[in-house]
Amino acid sequence: MSTVCLTFDVDAEAGLAARLESSRDRLSTLSEREFSVRRGVPRILDLLAEHGMRATFYVPGATAERHPDAIRAIADGGHEIGHHGHHHLASHTIDASQQTAEIDDALEALRPFRADAIGYRSPAWELTPQTAELLVARGFAYDSSLMGDDRPYWLAVGAQKIVELPIHWSLDDYVWFGWGEAARPTTTSAWLEAWTQELASAAREDRPCTLTFHPEIIGRGYRALGLERLLKHLARAEVLTHSELAARV
Numbered sequence: 001m002s003t004v005c006l007t008f009d010v011d012a013e014a015g016l017a018a019r020l021e022s023s024r025d026r027l028s029t030l031s032e033r034e035f036s037v038r039r040g041v042p043r044i045l046d047l048l049a050e051h052g053m054r055a056t057f058y059v060p061g062a063t064a065e066r067h068p069d070a071i072r073a074i075a076d077g078g079h080e081i082g083h084h085g086h087h088h089l090a091s092h093t094i095d096a097s098q099q100t101a102e103i104d105d106a107l108e109a110l111r112p113f114r115a116d117a118i119g120y121r122s123p124a125w126e127l128t129p130q131t132a133e134l135l136v137a138r139g140f141a142y143d144s145s146l147m148g149d150d151r152p153y154w155l156a157v158g159a160q161k162i163v164e165l166p167i168h169w170s171l172d173d174y175v176w177f178g179w180g181e182a183a184r185p186t187t188t189s190a191w192l193e194a195w196t197q198e199l200a201s202a203a204r205e206d207r208p209c210t211l212t213f214h215p216e217i218i219g220r221g222y223r224a225l226g227l228e229r230l231l232k233h234l235a236r237a238e239v240l241t242h243s244e245l246a247a248r249v
Helices: 022-025 027-050 061-066 067-076 096-111 128-137 173-177 188-204 221-236 242-248
Strands: 003-009 057-058 080-083 151-157 160-163 209-213 237-241
Touching: 003 096, 003 188, 003 242, 027 067, 027 221, 057 061, 057 209, 057 221, 061 096, 067 080, 067 096, 067 151, 080 242, 128 151, 128 160, 160 237, 173 188, 188 209, 188 221, 237 242
Parallel strands: 003 057, 003 209, 003 237, 057 080
Antiparallel strands: 151 160
16 A cells, blocks of 8 residues: 655745736736635645545745635645745745745744644755754754655754655646646646556555645646546555654654
């Protein structure tokens, strides 16, 4: 039996508005991110409830402030809320004081929606030594930003350490369906074939596997049908939240 963690990065507008001044007037660009919480999250929550599965949702603090009802619905569904920065600023592009603000501001914004233990996933999946030190100092339970193994491991942070729950670009829906400078939409059949083969490999090697989704991507009609097929495939798998997996390490 395979062990799988379903994770969703609920960036919404936080991925644009605070990072690019010009994005504030780009209503079409922002509307795609609004779709994330308006339609994507509800579809995902319905599918997870139908299949009796719990997931980890990584939420920027600014998203929680802008869309509290959507984040409350996630928490009320029994899902885990993880930290994903505050304004979704990539850690390697900001200084130490800004990194501290990104951590602390989001901790405060997410407080109403989460338990005391919390995990972290860096925006843009780029962790810096300064941010890692902040995670240890703030008592984070784990990180999920790195790719140094395909199974959980310990990340050394000075004289201390933190559990790392690794991710990979090939197991992120954006690589398959994202829309940006280079369009990448593909068929769900190709995506499902690749991911189910990865799950088979993980089961053979008795290692957990983390899958990453974005509501504005996987929550679109035909892709949501693909997610439903994937959840049916996982019917006999052990589906854990990231905090549950970290507790085993």
